Amino acid sequence: MSVPVEVSLAAVRAELVAAADYAAAAGLQIDADPVAGDEPRFYVTLVNRDSEQFCAEFNCAEYPMFPPNVEFVSPDRSEKGTARLYPQGFHTTPCVCMRYNRKAYGERGGPHSDWRLLDWRLPTGNGVGIDSLALMISDLHSKILQSSGRMA
Amino acid sequence: MSGNKTSTSVGHSGPEDKGHAIIHLRVQTPRGIWTMTEPVDAVKRPEYSPSAKIEQVIEDARTVFKFVEQDSKYTLLRGSEILEPQRTLVSYKIEDNTLLVLSVQGGNA
Numbered sequence: 347m348s349v350p351v352e353v354s355l356a357a358v359r360a361e362l363v364a365a366a367d368y369a370a371a372a373g374l375q376i377d378a379d380p381v382a383g384d385e386p387r388f389y390v391t392l393v394n395r396d397s398e399q400f401c402a403e404f405n406c407a408e409y410p411m412f413p414p415n416v417e418f419v420s421p422d423r424s425e426k427g428t429a430r431l432y433p434q435g436f437h438t439t440p441c442v443c444m445r446y447n448r449k450a451y452g453e454r455g456g457p458h459s460d461w462r463l464l465d466w467r468l469p470t471g472n473g474v475g476i477d478s479l480a481l482m483i484s485d486l487h488s489k490i491l492q493s494s495g496r497m498a
Numbered sequence: 499m500s501g502n503k504t505s506t507s508v509g510h511s512g513p514e515d516k517g518h519a520i521i522h523l524r525v526q527t528p529r530g531i532w533t534m535t536e537p538v539d540a541v542k543r544p545e546y547s548p549s550a551k552i553e554q555v556i557e558d559a560r561t562v563f564k565f566v567e568q569d570s571k572y573t574l575l576r577g578s579e580i581l582e583p584q585r586t587l588v589s590y591k592i593e594d595n596t597l598l599v600l601s602v603q604g605g606n607a
Contacts, residue, residue: 364528364529364530367526367530367531368526368527368528368599371526371531371597371599372526372575372577372578372599372601373577373578393578443606444604446604469567469604469605470604470605470606471569471605471606472567472568472569472605473567473569473570473603473604473605473606474565474567474570474602474604474605475604476604478528478529480528480529481528481529481602481604483528484527484528484601484602484603485602485603485604487601488571488573488601488602488603489603491573491575491578491580491601492580
């Protein structure tokens with residue numbers, strides 16, 4: 347089963363309104379140019395406590411049935427998913443090990459073979475269910491703001 | 499509209515409040531912004547005495563947006579500055595109409 351790109355684009359565009367409000371208040375930069383160009387993908391630049399910048403790519407193909415693939419990329423986006431692009435504090439695969447990240451699932455090569463993609467909105471432990479793009483950005487923002495240094 | 503009566507969150511006042519006005523805040527959360535007018539059905543409004551603690555603002559914002567989960571981490575920020583829960587608004591020199599951010603961290607896998 348797949349989700350037409352038009353459906354994913356509509357969902358992402360609708361949710362980006364709230365996500366952009368949150369990002370603006372938090373001083374985070376969102377690059378949604380690909381969404382304007384009909385690709386369900388956007389970027390958020392986050393900062394750790396040492397003021398180092400990290401660029402997260404949200405590839406929302408097949409969203410909202412499946413969660414985005416969240417990956418750290420280089421500022422020019424030519425490099426993707428290497429440990430030196432990750433902040434400290436994440437799974438050393440490397441991976442953002444949360445249900446909202448498609449990469450974390452065993453069926454996509456990630457460490458969590460105990461999770462099902464269709465259940466991606468469920469909470470991890472007894473925490474808040476991260477079920478929107480704004481909450482995903484907030485979760486990353488909170489974790490990175492309190493971290494120091496790079497994974498490698 | 500929920501029909502719930504909106505209350506304020508002025509909190510305790512102390513000696514340091516003398517001569518100070520009530521502080522009205524704007525709090526951006528991942529579920530929307532909390533102001534004196536938004537969301538329209540909010541059960542509380544973000545107006546506080548200067549001696550109110552940061553933890554009270556966090557608690558009230560969680561109530562308004564129904565962040566009931568205890569195992570998540572809730573942090574109040576001014577820009578990129580993390581505000582300590584036990585400190586007061588006046589200790590940060592937070593002024594009327596200041597925009598704060600409630601960041602919400604999910605559980606860890």
